[in-house]
Amino acid sequence: MQDILTGPMLWLSLSVFVFGMLARMILYIHGLDWKLDRVAYRAHPKAGMKGAARSIIYWLLPFATTSWRKQPVMTVVFFVFHLGAILVPLFLLAHNMILKEMFFLASPITLNMCVADFLSWGVILSGIVLILRRISLPEVRILTTTNDYFILFLALAPFVTGLFARYQVGDYQFWYTMHILFGELFLLLAPFTKLSHIALFFMSRAQLGMDFGIKRGGMKQGGSMAW
Amino acid sequence: MSEETLCNRQPIQTEESLKRLLKDSGGAQYYKEMKSLDVDQELLWSTIQKTCKSRIRTWLEICAHCGMCAESCFLYLINDRDPTQVPAYKIQSTLGEIIKRKGKVDNEFMHMAMRTAWAKCTCCNRCGLYCPNGIDMGVMMSYLRGLLYAQGFVPWELKIGAGMHRVYNAQMDVTNEDFVETCEWMAEEYEEDYVGLHFPVDKENADILYTINAREVKHYPEDLAEAAILFHIAGEDWTITSKGWEQTSLAMFAGDWEACKIQVESVYDAMERLNPKRMIGTECGHAHRATVVEGPYWAGRENGLAPVKCMHYVEWVAEALREGKLVIDPEKRIKEPVTLQDSCNYVRNHGLKQITREIMSYMVEPEYFIDMSPNEEHNYCCGGGGGFNGIGLYRKERNQALITKRDQILKTGAKLVIAPCHNCWDAIRDLEEEYKIGIRWSFLKPLLIKMVKIPEHMQPKD
Numbered sequence: 001m002q003d004i005l006t007g008p009m010l011w012l013s014l015s016v017f018v019f020g021m022l023a024r025m026i027l028y029i030h031g032l033d034w035k036l037d038r039v040a041y042r043a044h045p046k047a048g049m050k051g052a053a054r055s056i057i058y059w060l061l062p063f064a065t066t067s068w069r070k071q072p073v074m075t076v077v078f079f080v081f082h083l084g085a086i087l088v089p090l091f092l093l094a095h096n097m098i099l100k101e102m103f104f105l106a107s108p109i110t111l112n113m114c115v116a117d118f119l120s121w122g123v124i125l126s127g128i129v130l131i132l133r134r135i136s137l138p139e140v141r142i143l144t145t146t147n148d149y150f151i152l153f154l155a156l157a158p159f160v161t162g163l164f165a166r167y168q169v170g171d172y173q174f175w176y177t178m179h180i181l182f183g184e185l186f187l188l189l190a191p192f193t194k195l196s197h198i199a200l201f202f203m204s205r206a207q208l209g210m211d212f213g214i215k216r217g218g219m220k221q222g223g224s225m226a227w
Numbered sequence: 228m229s230e231e232t233l234c235n236r237q238p239i240q241t242e243e244s245l246k247r248l249l250k251d252s253g254g255a256q257y258y259k260e261m262k263s264l265d266v267d268q269e270l271l272w273s274t275i276q277k278t279c280k281s282r283i284r285t286w287l288e289i290c291a292h293c294g295m296c297a298e299s300c301f302l303y304l305i306n307d308r309d310p311t312q313v314p315a316y317k318i319q320s321t322l323g324e325i326i327k328r329k330g331k332v333d334n335e336f337m338h339m340a341m342r343t344a345w346a347k348c349t350c351c352n353r354c355g356l357y358c359p360n361g362i363d364m365g366v367m368m369s370y371l372r373g374l375l376y377a378q379g380f381v382p383w384e385l386k387i388g389a390g391m392h393r394v395y396n397a398q399m400d401v402t403n404e405d406f407v408e409t410c411e412w413m414a415e416e417y418e419e420d421y422v423g424l425h426f427p428v429d430k431e432n433a434d435i436l437y438t439i440n441a442r443e444v445k446h447y448p449e450d451l452a453e454a455a456i457l458f459h460i461a462g463e464d465w466t467i468t469s470k471g472w473e474q475t476s477l478a479m480f481a482g483d484w485e486a487c488k489i490q491v492e493s494v495y496d497a498m499e500r501l502n503p504k505r506m507i508g509t510e511c512g513h514a515h516r517a518t519v520v521e522g523p524y525w526a527g528r529e530n531g532l533a534p535v536k537c538m539h540y541v542e543w544v545a546e547a548l549r550e551g552k553l554v555i556d557p558e559k560r561i562k563e564p565v566t567l568q569d570s571c572n573y574v575r576n577h578g579l580k581q582i583t584r585e586i587m588s589y590m591v592e593p594e595y596f597i598d599m600s601p602n603e604e605h606n607y608c609c610g611g612g613g614g615f616n617g618i619g620l621y622r623k624e625r626n627q628a629l630i631t632k633r634d635q636i637l638k639t640g641a642k643l644v645i646a647p648c649h650n651c652w653d654a655i656r657d658l659e660e661e662y663k664i665g666i667r668w669s670f671l672k673p674l675l676i677k678m679v680k681i682p683e684h685m686q687p688k689d
Binding site: 028030044071078140144148217225 | 278280281282284285286288289290291292293294295297298299303308310311313315316319355356357358359360361362363520521523524527529530531532575576577578579580581582601603604605
């Protein structure tokens with residue numbers, strides 16, 4: 001079982017993830033239409049790029065937009081969650097050792113063990129808050145579907161199982177295997193679920209940034225959107 | 228469904244059908260017929276397949292259901308944080324649902340969608356500023372309006388309004404003759420006090436082509452006079468056009484995209500015919516949005532720009548004050564607490580936030596201008612935008628919506644609200660009528676007329 005999971009399944013899940021996300025991005029761009037969207041994408045490249053960049057950068061920084069500032073608790077939870085969810089899979093030493101072995105390609109910088117632990121616990125705790133948010137806040141509850149819980153499960157399962165393995169709680173082999181399984185499940189399903197936001201967040205934000213940058217004020221003196 | 232009916236999928240194209248629909252007071256028969264209006268599910272789905280692509284589909288798909296849009300929406304806040312007013316919910320339960328069901332929705336659903344699109348959203352686009360994924364629910368709501376209009380599920384007044392644009396190229400039954408004659412009448416009325424006052428008509432190669440809101444012809448002709456007076460004082464080389472003079476677009480509120488195109492093209496034709504250096508519109512928000520911001524796309528203009536440079540009236544006023552074409556008598560500056568309404572359609576949606584404040588710096592003694600909170604592009608809708616002001620069926624909801632702006636004004640302590648936008652002006656008038664908080668409200672023109680220095684040659688000689 002483990003040979004398959006660390007062999008062909010790893011190849012498959014990583015390929016599906018990488019090429020799947022690429023495909024989503026290409027299909028997104030292909031489906032943009034200046035006339036239907038009412039944004040002259042090609043006609044004003046500088047204004048478009050400036051708008052896209054501002055739209056992405058401001059939103060990647062905690063408290064840099066009015067929206068983030070208006071919801072400080074959610075902002076902290078959001079960034080703690082995503083920081084860990086992105087940095088740990090990419091820069092964990094153990095992951096990079098496997099990547100080096102399999103693909104001869106790995107990150108030269110890896111996370112210090114303490115930092116990795118800290119980030120991982122951050123993901124778990126913020127994940128719990130996100131679940132509680134869905135249950136308790138009426139404005140979130142009305143939007144929440146079973147799928148939203150499934151996505152949270154997909155994202156958290158690798159961390160839960162990973163921590164069980166890392167702390168060697170219970171049957172190490174079992175938790176290690178489950179960790180790989182859930183990690184690969186995440187990679188396989190990402191392009192086909194809301195996890196596609198990993199790539200589409202950037203596409204959507206860039207698009208809206210171009211909209212405001214070109215059409216809705218970005219080309220007016222002092223008119224750039226103050227996110 | 229017989230086409231003899233008042234409520235159907237056909238747009239109003241003739242004066243006769245316009246009059247028929249107008250006669251149905253308040254749309255009583257129209258709404259009665261709507262209860263049995265069929266949904267053309269095939270048309271609905273094929274339209275979506277042709278016109279709903281990456282941007283909107285992705286928006287609907289990647290919505291994280293996080294609910295951060297809730298607090299951004301003034302209708303959510305003013306309706307006791309009713310969860311059904313969460314912007315994401317409003318659009319997912321309508322457009323999202325139509326797409327999920329591939330257009331297989333019924334009359335009852337369309338009634339719910341109509342109510343959501345026109346009573347639970349003014350398309351102010353504020354939610355688009357608060358979504359981490361950059362989802363602009365206001366844009367989607369406008370798209371939904373287009374689908375609903377094509378199916379005949381549109382509020383009575385907006386079906387009429389779109390019809391007006393198709394028949395008269397104006398939002399009401401004001402003909403080209405009506406317009407020019409009213410201008411001539413205004414010149415006569417005011418030329419005694421402002422020597423040499425006149426309206427150049429169809430002058431070619433002028434600096435400025437001035438376009439208006441048809442309501443001014445019918446209900447506020449003094450606004451036309453004030454515009455002319457200010458252009459004269461400023462020494463501008465300007466003109467009106469006898470054809471294509473209407474900048475507004477109720478068709479945009481109605482979701483009648485074909486009528487939107489017809490309307491803006493009438494104005495672009497005037498630009499091409501008269502070749503002005505630039506076009507300046509009257510103090511109206513949605514007129515600017517329709518003709519300057521969105522219009523070029525309806526007209527198929529690939530650079531997203533109108534045939535000539537276009538400016539909102541506030542841009543001209545700021546320029547005139549800045550360059551000294553209009554000079555305010557310092558004694559006559561405003562010395563009472565005054566605040567400023569940020570019209571969604573040219574502030575949030577066209578970046579003119581600093582221009583209006585620059586104007587305030589000339590018109591108001593410094594300590595008397597109190598900004599609203601929030602302000603600029605984060606300010607709230609007046610409560611009457613997107614056609615809300617004009618829809619009788621949803622008057623109750625509109626009056627509730629006005630409370631947001633009422634409370635913002637109260638917090639500033641202002642006695643005067645400056646609102647350079649016809650819809651905002653109406654909304655603020657209505658909130659005073661409804662809630663009696665003791666404020667006055669004004670466009671820029673009447674205030675400026677009272678404050679600016681009149682050049683010698685324009686002063687009456689007696």
